[in-house]
Amino acid sequence: MKTAYLGTSDFAAAVLRRLADSSHRPALVVTPPDRPRGRGRKVAPPPAAETARELELTLHQTSDVNSSDSLEAIRTADPAAIAVCAFGQLIKEPLLSERTMLNVHPSLIPRWRGAAPIERALMAGDQTTGVTIMRVTEGLDSGPVALAEEVQIHGDDDYESLSARLADLGGELLVRALDRLAAGELEFTPQDDAQATYAEKISPEERHLDPTQPAVELERRLRALTPHIGAYLELEDGGRLGVSSAEAMSDGAAGSTPPGTIDSEAGLLLVCGEGVLRLEVVQPPGKKPMSAADFLRGHPAPTKAL
Secondary structure (H helix, E strand, O other): OOEEEEEOOHHHHHHHHHHHOOOOOEEEEEEOOOEEEOOOOEEEOOHHHHHHHHOOOOEEEOOOOOOHHHHHHHHHHOOOEEEEEOOOOOOOOOHHHHOEEEEEEOOOOOOOEEOOHHHHHHHOOOOEEEEEEEEOOOOOOOOOEEEEEEEEOOOOOOHHHHHHHHHHHHHHHHHHHHHHHHOOOOOOEOOOHHHOOEEOOOOHHHHEOOOOOEHHHHHHHHHHHOOOOOEEEEEOOOOEEEEEEEEEEOHHHOOOOOOOEEEOOOOEEEEOOEOEEEEEEEEOOOOOOEEHHHHHHHOOOOOEEO
C-alpha cells in the first residue's frame, strides 16, 4: 500500500525505519522544520527527518501540515493511507478526511491520551502499557482503535528503555494494520471515553525533585524523565544537582530526619517525605553524569535539598 508518514521524534524515527522496510514504504515523509536542539541550541533536523534522508525517502518539512504547500505535497505523493506518529501538529480538514489516517500511539488507549504517555505511565507506577493503532479524528487521540498490544513495564525501566520497546512494537503493529487495510480486513472499535486519562505535556517544574514527596514517587519521576528531559535537586546553597539514577528505600533509613536532608556518610541519601532516595548517578552543573562515589571524591558533600 502506498503511504505517507507524518512524524517528528526519535520514537517516530524508529517506527519510520520499520515502515520503510515493509511493502508499505512511504512515498513521502512530513516533519517539522529544523530547529535549535540540545544544550548548544544548534539548528538541527528532527530525528524523523534525519532518518528519512538516511533512507533516501522524499521529505517535506513544514510548520503547518494543513498549509496549501503541504497539502499539495501530500496530494502529489497520492498515498492510499497516511501514518502519523509523535508528529506534534494538529491535523485539520480537508486533510483529515482525504485519506485513511492511522496514528501510532504508545499507550493502551483510552489510557494516557495526549503528549507524554510514556512518561505518565512511568510516573503513575503502571505495571503495563502498550501501543495502539487508531484512526486519526478531530478529537485528541479519541479515534476508533484498530490494533493494540500490551507491554510489561519493568521495575528498572526508564523512558529510554521503555520507549525503545514500544517503538519496536509500534512499527510492527503499524505494518500489520496496513497489511489488513490493504486486504480490506482492518476493523475499528470505538473507544470508551469514560475510561480516558490524559498524559499532559511535562512542565519545567516537574523536573524538580521535591524531597517532601515520597521517595518512590521521585524514583518513578526520575525514570520517566531520563535521559531525554532530566531531573534535578535544588540545593540549599542555590545550586542544582542533576540526578540520572536513584533508588527508593524504606522509611527505616530516614528515622525522624527532616525531608531534604542529604546524608553522605554512606553514599548520597536524600531523606524524603516518605522513605529515602539513594542517589546513584548525579550530574554537577557543566559536568558529565558520574556515580555518587565519584561525585563525593571531587566535590563538597551537599547537606540539604529544597
